[in-house]
Amino acid sequence: MSAAGVDSAPFVRLTAVTKRFGRAPPALDGIEGIVRGGRITGLVGPDGAGKTTLIRLMTGLMLPDEGTVEVLGYDTRRQPAAIQAAVGYMPQRFGLYEDLSVQENLELYADLRGLAKGERDRTFAELLQFTDLARFTTRLAGKLSGGMKQKLGLACALLRKPQLLLLDEPGVGVDPISRRDLWRMVENLTEEGIGVIWSTAYLEEAEACDHVFLLNQGRLLFSGPPREMTARVEDRVFRLSGTDGRRRHRLARLLEREGVVDGVIQGEAIRLVMKPGVTPPLGEDESVASSRTAATPPRFEDAFIDMLGGGPGGRSKLAETQRSFAVGDGKPVIEARGLTKRFGDFTAAADITFDIPRGEIFGLLGPNGAGKSTTFKMLCGLLKPSAGEGRVAGFDLRRDAPEARNRLGYMAQKFSLYGDLSVIQNLNFFAGVYGLSGITKRERIELMKEIFDFRPILDLSAKDLPLGLKQRLALACAVLHEPEVLFLDEPTSGVDPITRREFWTHINGLVEKGVTVLVTTHFMDEAEYCDRISLIYRGRSIALGSPDEMKSRIVREDLPDPTMEDAFIALIGASEAEEAA
Amino acid sequence: MRAKAWSDRGRVGGRRRFVALMRKESYQILRDPSSILIAFVLPMILLFLFGYGVSLDTTRTRISLVVEEETPLTRDLAASFTASRYFAVTQGRDRREFDDDLALGRVRGIVVVPATFAADHAAARHPAVQVIVDGSEPNTASFVQNYAQAAAANWERQRSSEGKARPPAIAVEQRFWFNPQLTSRNFLVPGSIAIVMTLVGTLLTSLVVAREWERGTMEAMMATPVTAAELLTGKLLPYFILGLASMTLCVLLAVFLFGVPFRGSVTALYVLSASFLMPALGQGLLISAATKNQFLASQLALISGFLPSFLLSGFLFEINSMPTVIQWITYVVPARYLIPSLQTVFLAGDIWPMFGRAIAVMLAIGSIFFLLAARSTRKRIG
Numbered sequence: 001m002s003a004a005g006v007d008s009a010p011f012v013r014l015t016a017v018t019k020r021f022g023r024a025p026p027a028l029d030g031i032e033g034i035v036r037g038g039r040i041t042g043l044v045g046p047d048g049a050g051k052t053t054l055i056r057l058m059t060g061l062m063l064p065d066e067g068t069v070e071v072l073g074y075d076t077r078r079q080p081a082a083i084q085a086a087v088g089y090m091p092q093r094f095g096l097y098e099d100l101s102v103q104e105n106l107e108l109y110a111d112l113r114g115l116a117k118g119e120r121d122r123t124f125a126e127l128l129q130f131t132d133l134a135r136f137t138t139r140l141a142g143k144l145s146g147g148m149k150q151k152l153g154l155a156c157a158l159l160r161k162p163q164l165l166l167l168d169e170p171g172v173g174v175d176p177i178s179r180r181d182l183w184r185m186v187e188n189l190t191e192e193g194i195g196v197i198w199s200t201a202y203l204e205e206a207e208a209c210d211h212v213f214l215l216n217q218g219r220l221l222f223s224g225p226p227r228e229m230t231a232r233v234e235d236r237v238f239r240l241s242g243t244d245g246r247r248r249h250r251l252a253r254l255l256e257r258e259g260v261v262d263g264v265i266q267g268e269a270i271r272l273v274m275k276p277g278v279t280p281p282l283g284e285d286e287s288v289a290s291s292r293t294a295a296t297p298p299r300f301e302d303a304f305i306d307m308l309g310g311g312p313g314g315r316s317k318l319a320e321t322q323r324s325f326a327v328g329d330g331k332p333v334i335e336a337r338g339l340t341k342r343f344g345d346f347t348a349a350a351d352i353t354f355d356i357p358r359g360e361i362f363g364l365l366g367p368n369g370a371g372k373s374t375t376f377k378m379l380c381g382l383l384k385p386s387a388g389e390g391r392v393a394g395f396d397l398r399r400d401a402p403e404a405r406n407r408l409g410y411m412a413q414k415f416s417l418y419g420d421l422s423v424i425q426n427l428n429f430f431a432g433v434y435g436l437s438g439i440t441k442r443e444r445i446e447l448m449k450e451i452f453d454f455r456p457i458l459d460l461s462a463k464d465l466p467l468g469l470k471q472r473l474a475l476a477c478a479v480l481h482e483p484e485v486l487f488l489d490e491p492t493s494g495v496d497p498i499t500r501r502e503f504w505t506h507i508n509g510l511v512e513k514g515v516t517v518l519v520t521t522h523f524m525d526e527a528e529y530c531d532r533i534s535l536i537y538r539g540r541s542i543a544l545g546s547p548d549e550m551k552s553r554i555v556r557e558d559l560p561d562p563t564m565e566d567a568f569i570a571l572i573g574a575s576e577a578e579e580a581a
Numbered sequence: 582m583r584a585k586a587w588s589d590r591g592r593v594g595g596r597r598r599f600v601a602l603m604r605k606e607s608y609q610i611l612r613d614p615s616s617i618l619i620a621f622v623l624p625m626i627l628l629f630l631f632g633y634g635v636s637l638d639t640t641r642t643r644i645s646l647v648v649e650e651e652t653p654l655t656r657d658l659a660a661s662f663t664a665s666r667y668f669a670v671t672q673g674r675d676r677r678e679f680d681d682d683l684a685l686g687r688v689r690g691i692v693v694v695p696a697t698f699a700a701d702h703a704a705a706r707h708p709a710v711q712v713i714v715d716g717s718e719p720n721t722a723s724f725v726q727n728y729a730q731a732a733a734a735n736w737e738r739q740r741s742s743e744g745k746a747r748p749p750a751i752a753v754e755q756r757f758w759f760n761p762q763l764t765s766r767n768f769l770v771p772g773s774i775a776i777v778m779t780l781v782g783t784l785l786t787s788l789v790v791a792r793e794w795e796r797g798t799m800e801a802m803m804a805t806p807v808t809a810a811e812l813l814t815g816k817l818l819p820y821f822i823l824g825l826a827s828m829t830l831c832v833l834l835a836v837f838l839f840g841v842p843f844r845g846s847v848t849a850l851y852v853l854s855a856s857f858l859m860p861a862l863g864q865g866l867l868i869s870a871a872t873k874n875q876f877l878a879s880q881l882a883l884i885s886g887f888l889p890s891f892l893l894s895g896f897l898f899e900i901n902s903m904p905t906v907i908q909w910i911t912y913v914v915p916a917r918y919l920i921p922s923l924q925t926v927f928l929a930g931d932i933w934p935m936f937g938r939a940i941a942v943m944l945a946i947g948s949i950f951f952l953l954a955a956r957s958t959r960k961r962i963g
Contacts, residue, residue: 056800059803059804061800061803061804081806081808084803084804084805084806085806087804089801089804090801091797091800091801091804092797093796093797094797094801095797095798095800095801095802095804096798096801097605097609097798098796099608099609099612099613100605100608100609104605104608107601108601108602108604108605109805110601111597111598111600111601112598112601112602112802112805112806112807113805113806114594114597114598114806140612156801
């Protein structure tokens, strides 16, 4: 980070910025802050925290209701044109014209940004090389992969080198390699003194930023370097290993203890955040003799949870009231045998094979467009495989529906709720769909109201609920009929970490009762909650095993404790090398 | 000083930005099959529908003719029915033969020449011809009734002109619903050109602008130095040209395929069409700016643009016969001004005083739409 960047005038100055939409609580509430050049400033927070609104305020496309936004010395109210001439902006969907080729998109933005004709060829060549898109200049933007679109979006925002670059969730759903490439590119830009704002819901991205604004429900929780944030939980984070496969049960008990702030499953181990001065209660736990505890470096998420007052407890009332499924017979509950799906000459999923025994959480991990959802839909019977077969609880769901489907709970991506129905109407509807009636139906719905605390919000429309509540309602609707198999499609991406903890507490509890769970995610952290995962990349499963196995495969001297993302990137590299050989 | 530098750059860059936007839009039009569909295929379907399928003329309505007593006179009258281009005639001697046919809808009416006809005619006692029609289909019934009367009247007139001077004897009131010389196609085809331009101007435009909002490209555009005016004109000009191209295609089809006469000037045609595209495009723009959603935009465009052009413009239904309140509404439907003018260009020729009024009103409605649209499309997104 250059010293000049710190001393010079701020690139963005936010003074008591408040923005409201309708009668809802303010989207942004009294935000104060300064963004400087020459570094990456992270705008971090769950969906609905106010990140996009804040970025739009900085572009001058939206005005604050109260307070002022000053960008590069210009007020967004009075001089938006001057700001728009000096700022590069990549909105969430990259702002590309899908009917236009890579070259045509570049030319369009070059003209709009007034890039001089003479500079054009050189700039294009530079940017195409920078983004590694030179081979694809004639390809239509709509036909690019997610990662390539994102790079092209970045290139378009970088024409006529901006002083300030605003990137709205550039990393969402993109494969980890592209994400890492992009990060590196952006870092290079900061060396030239450009200010970069990178908004993200991935808390691990926050750790890599030079400065972070942490937003939650429209409020600024923290502003400063990320290590200042993690410092608050320094020496309070521990890893418990050797839990003998009973880690979920153990975690649930630990979370109920006084002194435990937060805890999550991390592969075979448990990650715990303790209150200051409290040591992990290892000696007290008689059931596991072989446990080992080790201090571990804190993460941004640990600090976020701590700042929010700690995670929820470990008890799941949902799981406690759920009937058990005997783990006994050892036969797999979900089977995929060479599942293949072709759309024309495009193979969305090729030869996907796995078995999931009862009471296991199995994850399909991969970037958007890798083939996770396709595999998922073939197993659910929503899509006919081109080859291979899938069975759930012994049924081929294409043929044996609907009896088989009644054993299955499905929570689709983006929450499969009816937005115009109220909470209670959604519950009634899904109970009806799953064939519940009479006393059972009433009892189950009463139970859901109780467990998820729906009583105060029964008559609100689902679409007006905050994301966390929507997610709870979606889970409640998926488990109303006590399914023995749960399919979760990207269940918690973008959700605030407290709600995410609560969600996984329920899932862990259900799994303890013998429910089998299949989850798709592009969220590396979420993969760690699984017993086993399959890495899906470009339609193929490139690795299958427990998260710890995957990580241990790539341990090197310079990388003693790799993350799931490191593992993913290394395994993709290995599989590509194999393919090339 | 800095501000001045910006404004200078703005002026030089403005033209380039505008050209870039135009080029982008043209590429999109050419590559997006749906715009080609709406601009060229749909108009052709509409035109064929109105050129061939829909006709307000009654040609060859099936009727039965009952001649109760054959005389040279009645045979002559029967021949004039059989020869009529409006009727396909089945002849018989007794009405009861045809009762079932009428009930089952196999014929639309029965014309009875009674046994007393010849005698009454000879005695100049106002001979009567009975027309029996199916009252459950009032439109067809009145067609049959009127054409039967007309046929009888013609016959009478012919007989008189052949020198057998007699007072007009058969009690008929001559009333043609359609001028037999002009087929309705000649009215419908020019009218449907207005409908086609509504499709391109309002529906297509509202769709493509709403699509930019949906895909987030509008937001990316707005964050560049482009001005709102450049953005709007860069968007509209290509569709203005597309609208005129689509109109040209329709006119060529109308004249060369359907043989609709074209008696006015090409200038008048283009001036009128261009004036009409102003309110059509303005409306499309307003709709998309207000909805920012393709589905809503298409519904609104159909209901507020397409249907009024169809129903409230005098294209299919006579405005004078509408209820007064509806007649007031028709005054803000731009197609109401274009359609009679276009029909005039095709069938009569240039009548500039009439065109001038129409053009003035269309431009006035257009500027109101544009003002409203510009207000909601400032460079702000929320």
